[in-house]
Amino acid sequence: MFNILVPLISVVLGLLAGALIMISFGYNPVAGYAAMWNGAFGDAYFLGETVRQVTPYVLSGLAVAFAMRAGLLNIGVEGQVIVGWLAAVWIGSSFGMPPVLHVIVALLVAAIAGGLWGFVPGLLKAKLGVHEVIVTIMMNYIALYLSNSLIRGVLTDGSDRTENVASTASLAAPWLREITFFSRIHYGFIVALLMAFTMWFVLNKTTRGFELRAVGSNPFASEYAGMKVGRNIIIAMVISGGFAGLAGAMEGLGTFQYASVSSGFTNIGFDGIAVALLGANTAIGVVLAAILFGTLKIGALNMPTQAGVPTELVDIVIALIILFVASGYVIRWVFLKFSKEGK
């Protein structure tokens, strides 16, 4: 029960805190949230943009959640997104292939690239017991700088942006774009939902998934039961990285159709931590949480114009939601205390 209750209460508390902040800065919170709602669902364009934003969030959320189920905190999703993005664009722009095959190959290579980026911390954790959090943080920066340098030096001749991917590799959905007044919506959301199903299936219906969850809940017991803990750790990180790589491919083949030099992170990976946490690390929870955060992020863009509220309010709200979910112990404690007194 608390798996559902804690996230719900946290979201409500987060939004209430956002309302309080709006009031204390002289804004009308009702107008503020109405502007957000309109900005996310107000017309077909906004709806299309919301779906576009939700798509990579589902995948980066799955990435964090999958590792978490195996007892690993993958902060490196951000870096895995970046390498996946770059790999997808590389395949998409530098090779010629028949239509459907090209997309599939580009997606696969993106997943492999992300998986490789997850393999390194997985291997170090499994073989040398190095904590995955620090290694993945470091891998994020290596990914960022390496990708920038590859874009400048290898994929282009000193340019800050690659060419667009070939139409055969693009996830673009012209008819969907047309009915959403040319939002940047693309077919990626199908990939994201497929992957959510895949994660549920692997974790709950396969032996491998059972082993991964066992290692996550008690590595020592799993070891005694004859499972290879180290191998499961590596597999978990590789699959997690694969999801993250696909999240990057959504941006590279769908939203932007190119890769560019960036001075900072995409934040898709970091937001994925929030998504997974709120979704209680389950596939369905991740999809729902991704929808919520995607809505908040896209809706927020409408807040300055319609209600005068700075967009950044939403970042505060999301941070608070994470804090509240993480502090679930207190929500549980308060709840149990009240339910005991009621008896």
Added chain:
Amino acid sequence: MGFLDALAIMVSSALVFAAPLIFTAIGGVFSERSGIINIGLEGLMVMGAFVGIVFNLTFADMFGAMTPWISMLAAMVLSAIFALVHAVASISFRADQVVSGVAINFLALGIGLFLTREFYDRGQTDIISQPFFTRDIPILSDIPVLGRMFFETYPSTYLAIAVALIGWFVLFKTTFGLRLRAVGEHPMAADTNGIKVYRMRYIAVMISGALGGLGGATYALTVAQSFSQATIVGQGFMSLAAVIFGKWHPLGALGAAIFFGFAQAISVNGASWPLFANIPQVFLLILPYVLTILALAGFIGRAEAPKSLGEPYIKGSR
């Protein structure tokens, strides 16, 4: 440009980049030595940079040349208070310390940018009028080469090095430091000996907030001179790397921070220095991170974390 000139400029600019990392890394050492992981260093630096710049812009007329110093003080105090969020969540509410730290990073940037828009109506503040200026130390700065390397720099750099030395003294030569370390190694044993575990951890996290704030403010008041989304991008994580590369020891962290400062200085200005012109920039950019991973993997001496790092202490449980 002769070799010695280049070297002098390189060392002095490395020290400029190192100073914020030193402050923040020493803060990280305090927090982690008490058993609290602090991924939130980045956010604490953001808060420090934001407060430092806003205070400086607001009070420049009132305090004149003293403004940067008082801005540093304000950043230190407010960041220490802000760090309480991390302390409450991870110490009292038993939140996952890494997740709480991630939230701190989001929160600091959210608050900083929200208030920047509130106060200045756009995403970036003005350039401050009272930054730190480099100062020549009389006599010492006249020493050939060495003078330009070490004695024509920002006063904040000396403060950072002093803080590292004080941090070492406090952690390893005082009762307070012994207790703080005991709490991070074996909180139950410490508790049995009458050390207040929660209080020590709160103090440690607030020290990391204060020093992270100083670090952020130092970067803002020397290098960036304004606040925006792009002011603090990764310096906090680099400080965290310095904590680990320095093996959770203040002097190790000091050394690591200076070394990373070098890497940063080289990656920014390297192209114009004869020695480094031929090394692709990307190697210099990723060097600190690669080295940290190697250090963790045990290739550069094994880095051992405090025993109870990351575990919430629950009174009465074994």
